[in-house]
Every structure is written in C-alpha cells, then in structure tokens.
Amino acid sequence: MSASTATSEVTHIVNAFADAWNRHDMEEFAELFAADAEFVNVVGLWWKGRAQIRQAHEHTHATMFRNSRLTILETTVRFPSPQFAIARSHWRLEGHETPEGQALPPRTGLLANVLVSTGGAWTIIDSQNTDIVEGALSRPQQADGQHQGDVS
C-alpha cells in the first residue's frame, strides 16, 4: 500500500469520528475503536475500553453535546511502522451547551489518535484530546487555585 493511500485511510477514520459525532450516533462512533481502546478527554477523564467510551459519549451527546458540531480542520498522519499510525487532528467544536442548556462559544483543540491496521482496516487503539488555550504557555491558574477568567 502506498503511503498516500494509508494516509487517506487513516484520515477517513478520523473524519468518520466527526461524522458519527455530528449525527450523535454513538454506536457507529464506538465501532471506530478497538475493544480495549482507551480515551482521555479534554478534562482528563480516562475511559478504558470501547464500552466505556461509548457510554460516556452517549451521556454527553444526550446533554451538553446534543446539538454540537465537530469539524476536523486538519489531520496530519505519521507511520512509525506500516501497521501503526499516529494521527493528530486540529478540530473546532461549536453548538455545545452548559449542563443547564445555555449556548457556549466555539472551542478548538488537538486530538491524538493512535491506530493499528489489522486485516486491511484501521482501528483506533488510543485517543487523547487537549483543548487549545490561546495565548498561554501552560494552563492559566491563579494563586488561589481558581482558573483565570481571561486567558487571551
């Protein structure tokens, strides 16, 4: 398989992640992951296994993410070996809400996916997501332990 074909295949999986997210189809979303995949979200919640990944996203997509739209802005893919891929995607989320249903402004971040190719198909074995905080070198904190109000 050519490198460009493999890149297309991996990028397709990452785009399928966003497609399933935007249809709030968590069954299809979960099928992108290996049974023993792990997922760390933007606040450090750590889900272990496809079932936990599905359950967590079913919960958030019934609440804060029920009207959200995830856009993959760009994905870069590296292949440390032909069977392994590290994909990193710059994303934008909009339409999400507070737990009380109030609209929230868009946010962006970087999603790292590690994928393995078995039998010609790529599966996500690990995901870790990090929000982009513009204008900061590290997480804005205040000396009293509160987050700063404005980080721009």
Added chain:
Amino acid sequence: MSASTATSEVTHIVNAFADAWNRHDMEEFAELFAADAEFVNVVGLWWKGRAQIRQAHEHTHATMFRNSRLTILETTVRFPSPQFAIARSHWRLEGHETPEGQALPPRTGLLANVLVSTGGAWTIIDSQNTDIVEGALSRPQQADGQHQGDVS
C-alpha cells in the same frame, strides 16, 4: 524480552522524563525523544521535532517551571506490538509559578507517550498532555467566552 521487562524499561523512560524535568536538564530531557518526535502540551502548543521540544522546555524551565517538581504517580503501559508502547502517566506538578513569579497551586494531569523500541532502546516518538479538571465532564466555559472561575 518478557512483558514485565518491557514494562519496566518503558516506565524507566517516563520516570527519566520526570527526573530530567526536576533537574531542569533539558538536554537530557530532549534526548528521551526521537529527532522527529512531536509533543502537545496541556494548552495545545504543538512542538515538532526534538529541537523544538527542547527549546520550548528550556524557555519554561527558565521561567514558570524553574522551581517546579513533577511526580509520576502511576504509569500504565500497553504494547500494541513488541516494538511499540503506549504509556499513560498520571502526574502531579507543584512549585510552578505565574510569569510574574507568584506561586501556583499543584495541578495534576495525564501524559500519553508513544514509544518505539529500536536496537533495544525505547524512544518517545509522541507525547500529548492533558490537565485533569476535577468535577468537569468537559472544559468549563461560560457563555460569554470566559473560563469559569470555579470548576470544583
């Protein structure tokens, strides 16, 4: 090599990450990474290549992290193949400061490292770091675009 030996070797590299951090020896820190490694920090800064990783950490360890101490609380390691490892470490950082030199409270997070074994030695080829925000399902935001002050 037994799985437990490999786990020990990978865990040793992650602990060496913290040891170099705590001695603020960024030359030694950078040597843990492959020349083309990538690193995403907790606010989504994305460094590409060992030289960028070193330069960025030299800057922060001359300023906000100059007196910081990083503790690896626990590392779990998976081996999708004998040559690849995904290590995820729960860490605690203390002694860091604002850009103005004011002490900040400890924070914790999850660091994902992807490592490859070449010639018997493990090298980090990818790192992504995420802060743990206690009590949140997703990043605390307010409808006006400000971060919430209190997330606990």
